[in-house]
Amino acid sequence: MAQEDSEKEEVENVEPETGKVSAAVPRRSIWSGSITIGLVNVPVNLFSMIYDKGIAFHFLHKIDGQPLKYVKMCTKDDKIVPWNEVTRGYEVSKNEYITLEKSELDAVKPESDNRIRISKFVDYFSVDPIYFDKTYALMPKKSKEAYTLLLRALEKKNKAGAGRITLRTKEYPALLHAYKGTLVLTILRYAYDVVNPQDFEDIQNLKEPEKTELDMAIKIIGDLAGDFDIAEFEDTYLKRVQELISQKVKGEKIHIEKPREVEAKSLMVALRETLKQLEQK
Amino acid sequence: MAEELKGLTKVDLKNLDKILYPDVKVTKGQFIEYYIRMAPKMLPIMKDRPLVLTRYPDGVKGEKLGFFEKNAPMGTPEWVKTKTIYSSASKRDVHYIVCNDLDTLIWLANLATLEIHMPFSTIDDLDKPDFLFFDIDPEPPATLSDAAEVSLQLKDKLVSLGLTPFIKTSGKKGFHVVIPIVPDLDFKETRAFVHEVGIDLAKENELVVSEFKDTKKPGKVFADYLQNSPMRTMVVPYSLRPTPEATVSAPLEWSEVKKGINPSDFNIFNEVKRKDDPWKIIFEKRCKLEI
Numbered sequence: 303m304a305q306e307d308s309e310k311e312e313v314e315n316v317e318p319e320t321g322k323v324s325a326a327v328p329r330r331s332i333w334s335g336s337i338t339i340g341l342v343n344v345p346v347n348l349f350s351m352i353y354d355k356g357i358a359f360h361f362l363h364k365i366d367g368q369p370l371k372y373v374k375m376c377t378k379d380d381k382i383v384p385w386n387e388v389t390r391g392y393e394v395s396k397n398e399y400i401t402l403e404k405s406e407l408d409a410v411k412p413e414s415d416n417r418i419r420i421s422k423f424v425d426y427f428s429v430d431p432i433y434f435d436k437t438y439a440l441m442p443k444k445s446k447e448a449y450t451l452l453l454r455a456l457e458k459k460n461k462a463g464a465g466r467i468t469l470r471t472k473e474y475p476a477l478l479h480a481y482k483g484t485l486v487l488t489i490l491r492y493a494y495d496v497v498n499p500q501d502f503e504d505i506q507n508l509k510e511p512e513k514t515e516l517d518m519a520i521k522i523i524g525d526l527a528g529d530f531d532i533a534e535f536e537d538t539y540l541k542r543v544q545e546l547i548s549q550k551v552k553g554e555k556i557h558i559e560k561p562r563e564v565e566a567k568s569l570m571v572a573l574r575e576t577l578k579q580l581e582q583k
Numbered sequence: 584m585a586e587e588l589k590g591l592t593k594v595d596l597k598n599l600d601k602i603l604y605p606d607v608k609v610t611k612g613q614f615i616e617y618y619i620r621m622a623p624k625m626l627p628i629m630k631d632r633p634l635v636l637t638r639y640p641d642g643v644k645g646e647k648l649g650f651f652e653k654n655a656p657m658g659t660p661e662w663v664k665t666k667t668i669y670s671s672a673s674k675r676d677v678h679y680i681v682c683n684d685l686d687t688l689i690w691l692a693n694l695a696t697l698e699i700h701m702p703f704s705t706i707d708d709l710d711k712p713d714f715l716f717f718d719i720d721p722e723p724p725a726t727l728s729d730a731a732e733v734s735l736q737l738k739d740k741l742v743s744l745g746l747t748p749f750i751k752t753s754g755k756k757g758f759h760v761v762i763p764i765v766p767d768l769d770f771k772e773t774r775a776f777v778h779e780v781g782i783d784l785a786k787e788n789e790l791v792v793s794e795f796k797d798t799k800k801p802g803k804v805f806a807d808y809l810q811n812s813p814m815r816t817m818v819v820p821y822s823l824r825p826t827p828e829a830t831v832s833a834p835l836e837w838s839e840v841k842k843g844i845n846p847s848d849f850n851i852f853n854e855v856k857r858k859d860d861p862w863k864i865i866f867e868k869r870c871k872l873e874i
Contacts, residue, residue, distance in 0.1 A: 384638075384650045385657055566588055566599065569612060572619040573591040579623045580685060 335416030633679030718807035754824035781806035
């Protein structure tokens with residue numbers, strides 16, 4: 303939730319000299335703990351570094367323009383089910399469920415021990431990028447000395463620390479490395495969560511191309527070779543929707559009906575009178 | 584304005600202009616105001632009782648039904664007092680809300696808690712009732728007028744036994760008659776006593792039935808004793824009811840109980856204007872029941 307809020311207020315950072323664009327710095331850390339290497343602890347705060355920018359829409363009622371909400375409905379009688387009557391079911395076989403109470407699930411939750419446990423140091427480029435998930439920025443907490451020491455050592459040796467972290471309720475493999483003079487942590491995917499493309503049938507028994515055709519293709523690649531610049535890319539659909547919105551903002555707006563002042567006022571009068579009566583007792 | 588309101592209550596009041604009673608156009612703001620104004624009369628009676636709530640987040644209209652809530656809902660603030668009672672029926676702990684202060688009552692109203700129900704004992708000892716309860720329930724074509732006649736007869740009988748009965752409309756079609764007692768009996772004993780009185784009434788007046796199996800006999804008035812049991816409840820005095828007219832379960836003076844009385848005479852609009860409180864001295868009239 304906190305992340306959503308900060309995303310809304312977020313503005314882009316543009317470096318004045320280079321014109322390079324980056325996302326705004328988040329205000330709140332999402333995790334706090336220590337990097338542990340053997341007996342050494344480096345206290346750090348973890349911040350989001352990756353955004354998935356999009357435009358959030360709210361569903362409104364076409365007739366009166368008021369916001370809609372989701373309700374849970376029983377599939378048997380279409381009646382709205384209140385939260386205290388909701389439980390979790392796991393489908394064992396078609397239409398057969400076992401139920402799990404929140405307390406039962408809580409009991410098996412992994413406790414985050416607030417540690418990033420580094421077990422060995424590896425060459426950063428030896429890790430296949432296919433396993434890279436989100437990256438987080440680590441900021442020094444309390445003492446900056448231990449942080450700087452670890453950062454400079456990693457830069458010097460050009461190595462990354464491999465280990466694990468528990469975020470919320472899930473344990474992840476993770477890679478600690480130096481990036482732009484900062485310690486960052488990249489969460490990795492588990493091997494069992496990544497498909498081996500060789501397992502697709504479509505890729506089996508490919509016929510090798512003719513040498514002349516291959517030479518031609520290689521030449522085209524050579525001609526189009528260049529340096530990669532991420533700033534060349536932007537979401538054109540997002541941009542068009544933003545333009546559409548700014549046009550509409552100038553025009554007619556739908557207002558959400560806020561409580562009328564009158565109501566707040568008569569409530570205040572009632573509250574003052576009742577509080578006075580209760581005091582007298 | 585909203586800021587000033589915050590200085591007076593801990594509750595973040597929401598959706599104040601949502602209509603809860605469409606037939607009489609009562610907004611949630613008016614609804615909350617009603618409970619704020621009635622608080623001085625309601626709080627002393629609700630004090631230290633685990634409550635059962637009926638919430639109507641979508642208001643009172645046609646098919647939209649409220650839902651019962653015993654367990655403190657998700658997001659219950661920590662300043663709201665609760666009482667945990669093990670339910671042997673559902674084999675789990677139930678965390679009941681206990682409403683001893685104005686903010687808790689406002690918080691309940693803000694959750695669109697339309698009806699508040701209370702048991703006949705307090706958390707001091709849930710097995711020792713401090714009220715005897717008669718539910719005087721007319722079955723059509725019997726009316727509130729018939730129930731009034733039966734209630735007055737019941738009152739005479741109780742007074743002759745040296746007891747001090749109090750009465751309120753149920754807010755629907757009947758009356759609730761309660762007697763404050765010293766809590767030194769158990770529910771089995773109070774239930775048996777209330778049942779005995781009902782049997783006596785039925786002997787004297789053919790309008791009255793005293794047995795559950797006869798409750799649906801048309802034109803009869805049932806003197807219901809069955810609620811005198813642990814964690815069985817009645818709607819609290821001054822609670823609203825989910826009727827189209829926004830009726831209230833209204834405490835009355837015995838002199839007001841007469842033929843021609845109409846349940847919709849007691850509603851959200853006129854109950855706030857009433858200055859006196861017929862139940863004000865209820866706990867001063869506690870008597871020791873000898874059986």
